[in-house]
Amino acid sequence: MSFLTDDVITAIASAPGPANQGIVRVSGPGTLSVLAACFPDDAETLATVISPQRIQGRLQLHPEVAPLPCQLYFWPDQRSYTRQPSAEIHLAGSPPLLDITVEMLCQQGARLAQPGEFTMRAFLAGRLDLTQVEAVLGVIDATNQRELDIALTQLAGGLATPLHTLREQLLTLLAHLEAGLDFVEEDIQFISPAELLQQLDEISHVMTTTLDQIRDRDEHNSQIRIVLRGAPNVGKSSLLNALAGDSAALVGAEQGTTRDYVTRRCKINTLECLLIDTAGTTQATGHDRVAQQAQQVAREQAA
Secondary structure, eight states: OOOOSSSOEEEEOSOSSOEEEEEEEEESTTHHHHHHHHOGGGHHHHHTOOSOEEEEEEEOSOTTSOOEEEEEEEEOTTSSTTSSOEEEEEEEEOHHHHHHHHHHHHHTTOEEOOTTHHHHHHHHTTSSOHHHHHHHHHHHHOOSHHHHHHHHHHHTTTTHHHHHHHHHHHHHHHHHHHHHHHTTTTTOOSSOHHHHHHHHHHHHHHHHHHHHHHHHHHHHHSOEEEEEOOSTTSSHHHHHHHHHTSOOSOOOSSTTOOOSOEEEEEEETTEEEEEEEOOOOOOOOTTOHHHHHHHHHHHHHHO
């Protein structure tokens, strides 16, 4: 997968399904020209925007249809999430209407954004560091309040701040040591051995604390996997359906009902977990390649 950064991208930014309001996001160097083509009545206003602004826009979906009133939020260059000219179109949250809006933007020169592309541009532009990018994904993938709290803390700089401080402290110490080597024949001491040891001890303490935070985050973010493994027709699929509360896995009296593995997220008491139903453990014949593959997949899931 390759990404360009010099074109205009667009995507629906609101949750799937009908709603009172939907959001279509646009970003890229040519955002203004794309918007001008879609909002001809507002093109002159857009051309004069020099700071983030909300505009009572009129979206021209079709030449023979009256413009659609909507809220248009525009961020000029360097003032947006991606540090490129960006906009959000807030309009009625009808899925067909949002799809038509995206299609029209693409007809005017934009293209459909790939997953994570807005955040990738923010990272490349220096708006986010790598830990914050990871936190954005954590917010999206959070399945409980604990995971969401950890991701939001990281997004606010909970991990980036101590890492940045450590980097600056180590660079300062390195500069003192290199300066001391440059003036080794002079009676100049930029940092004493005692001060060096003290600062290294403090840095080591911060590094240990930060590492503990990372491990704590990973422990809470790691999802518990429960693999249902056993002989055919012992009730693995029935157990998955009972725990998941639906009929995710097919159930039958004959052997081999489950060929591929089936997964379902569920909560057992307060524990979030991923249930995995696999093919029954049996000796597949040499002629049944599908059964052999099912056995291999089951072994991989249980490993």
